[in-house]
Amino acid sequence: MKNVGVLLSGCGVYxxxxxxxxxxxxLALERNGANTVCMAPxxxxxxxxxxxxxxxxxxxxxxxxxxxxxxxxxxxxIKHVRTADLDALIIPGGFGAAKNLSDFAIKGKxxxxxxxVRRVIIEMADAKKPIGAICISPAVLxxxxxxRHPQVTIxxxxxxxxxIDAMGGRHTVCEVTSIHVDIENxxxxxxxxxxxxxxxKVAEGIEKLIKKVLDMA
Amino acid sequence: MKNVGVLLSGCGVYxxxxxxxxxxxxLALERNGANTVCMAPxxxxxxxxxxxxxxxxxxxxxxxxxxxxxxxxxxxxIKHVRTADLDALIIPGGFGAAKNLSDFAIKGKxxxxxxxVRRVIIEMADAKKPIGAICISPAVLxxxxxxRHPQVTIxxxxxxxxxIDAMGGRHTVCEVTSIHVDIENxxxxxxxxxxxxxxxKVAEGIEKLIKKVLDMA
Numbered sequence: 041m042k043n044v045g046v047l048l049s050g051c052g053v054y055x056x057x058x059x060x061x062x063x064x065x066x067l068a069l070e071r072n073g074a075n076t077v078c079m080a081p082x083x084x085x086x087x088x089x090x091x092x093x094x095x096x097x098x099x100x101x102x103x104x105x106x107x108x109x110x111x112x113x114x115x116x117x118i119k120h121v122r123t124a125d126l127d128a129l130i131i132p133g134g135f136g137a138a139k140n141l142s143d144f145a146i147k148g149k150x151x152x153x154x155x156x157v158r159r160v161i162i163e164m165a166d167a168k169k170p171i172g173a174i175c176i177s178p179a180v181l182x183x184x185x186x187x188r189h190p191q192v193t194i195x196x197x198x199x200x201x202x203x204i205d206a207m208g209g210r211h212t213v214c215e216v217t218s219i220h221v222d223i224e225n226x227x228x229x230x231x232x233x234x235x236x237x238x239x240x241k242v243a244e245g246i247e248k249l250i251k252k253v254l255d256m257a
Numbered sequence: 258m259k260n261v262g263v264l265l266s267g268c269g270v271y272x273x274x275x276x277x278x279x280x281x282x283x284l285a286l287e288r289n290g291a292n293t294v295c296m297a298p299x300x301x302x303x304x305x306x307x308x309x310x311x312x313x314x315x316x317x318x319x320x321x322x323x324x325x326x327x328x329x330x331x332x333x334x335i336k337h338v339r340t341a342d343l344d345a346l347i348i349p350g351g352f353g354a355a356k357n358l359s360d361f362a363i364k365g366k367x368x369x370x371x372x373x374v375r376r377v378i379i380e381m382a383d384a385k386k387p388i389g390a391i392c393i394s395p396a397v398l399x400x401x402x403x404x405r406h407p408q409v410t411i412x413x414x415x416x417x418x419x420x421i422d423a424m425g426g427r428h429t430v431c432e433v434t435s436i437h438v439d440i441e442n443x444x445x446x447x448x449x450x451x452x453x454x455x456x457x458k459v460a461e462g463i464e465k466l467i468k469k470v471l472d473m474a
Contacts, residue, residue, distance in 0.1 A: 051268065051269070051276075051326060052268070052326035053326070053329050053330075054330075058329075059268075059276060059280060059326060059327055059329075060280050060283070060284070060329070063276060063277050063280035063281070063456075064280070064284065066277070066456055067277070067281065067456050067457060067460055070455060070456050070457040071457050071460075090322050090325075091322060091323075091325035091326045091328075091329070091330050092319075092321060092322045092325040092330065092332065093322075094330065099316070102309075104309060105307050105308060105309045105310075106308075108307075108308035108309040109268060109269035109270070109276060109308045110276055111308075112270050112276075112277070112308070112450075113270075113271075113308050113309065113311065115309065233329075238287060239280075239283055239284050239287050240284060240287040240288050243284055243288075
């Protein structure tokens with residue numbers, strides 16, 4: 041049985057991991073025979089957004105504790121993750137990837153990535169283990185692996201695509217129900233809710249991504 | 258296209274809606290051709306539980322705003338829901354059903370149910386529209402519909418089953434991958450994470466439940 045890390049960034053599209061993308065990933069991994077290992081950094085969220093109004097609140101929430109909602113409590117602090125124990129890594133989307141795992145949402149191409157997130161991605165890439173990144177999270181890959189010129193998709197958003205190219209990545213336009221594969225770097229990406237429009241379309245792309253990542257693992 | 262209400266109770270298994278059950282329901286509804294209408298009551302949660310430690314915290318969170326995380330912001334205050342607009346209703350599980358929609362987790366058979374939740378369930382039942390209830394939420398149905406002696410399952414937990422019977426329901430033991438159907442009352446129930454053990458088993462039962470509910474709608 042393959043062990044696949046799932047890197048979460050909170051719980052909710054506007055300030056954490058996109059919940060649908062995360063659950064669809066966990067379900068597809070298990071249905072394809074993989075064991076999942078959820079992980080997140082033990083840091084405060086960049087901010088908390090009321091998902092009813094879309095407005096930030098004064099609250100403080102912890103990325104690891106909120107991610108534990110999606111993982112039903114079974115989650116590791118990423119600093120304890122040994123990539124030698126993993127066969128592949130999946131990074132669901134949601135603004136958490138661009139606000140908590142990195143600050144791409146604020147700084148664009150000049151983004152910094154959380155050091156433990158950086159470590160895990162680099163160790164996986166160095167070991168030639170596949171990484172699947174969903175929605176906005178390919179931007180994190182593009183930043184961390186900038187020297188390797190990773191080919192990724194986030195759909196067709198021009199500003200985001202330009203930032204990815206500026207970081208050293210190579211962006212490819214892709215439909216929500218499809219995936220883009222960087223064979224050399226073993227990266228699989230899909231636009232998901234960067235394009236939407238609905239959960240079943242998003243699921244189609246993610247299910248292809250999970251199968252491809254497991255094939256490559 | 259059938260309109261199906263999805264009644265949420267927060268966002269997280271220990272103090273709100275069980276996230277996997279909710280997302281699997283939304284996905285199965287769309288894949289089976291239904292339009293979904295998410296709803297929740299605009300009240301404070303009974304409490305907030307840190308899902309990493311399992312311990313309650315001092316925080317206050319609102320059921321509607323937290324449910325909006327699962328619904329990606331597209332959610333109605335249940336008090337504005339007109340059941341004439343719905344063809345069926347789904348109630349995912351999680352402790353939120355037993356702490357926020359009702360106080361079954363605290364009072365057992367003497368539970369009270371939020372008046373708008375009660376209204377929606379009774380109006381759906383009176384109109385002979387099907388209701389699917391997952392995990393612990395069949396206990397809410399058993400309380401609201403006690404005079405109609407609803408047949409439900411929550412798996413095989415003896416204490417919960419006894420409380421359901423004491424409220425006027427009739428509990429039936431059921432496997433996680435199966436559903437129980439009360440033809441007379443048009444209720445479909447599945448144990449989900451009351452039994453677990455894993456997301457793909459839970460999904461198998463929920464997918465059967467959604468298909469059955471839509472068949473009956």
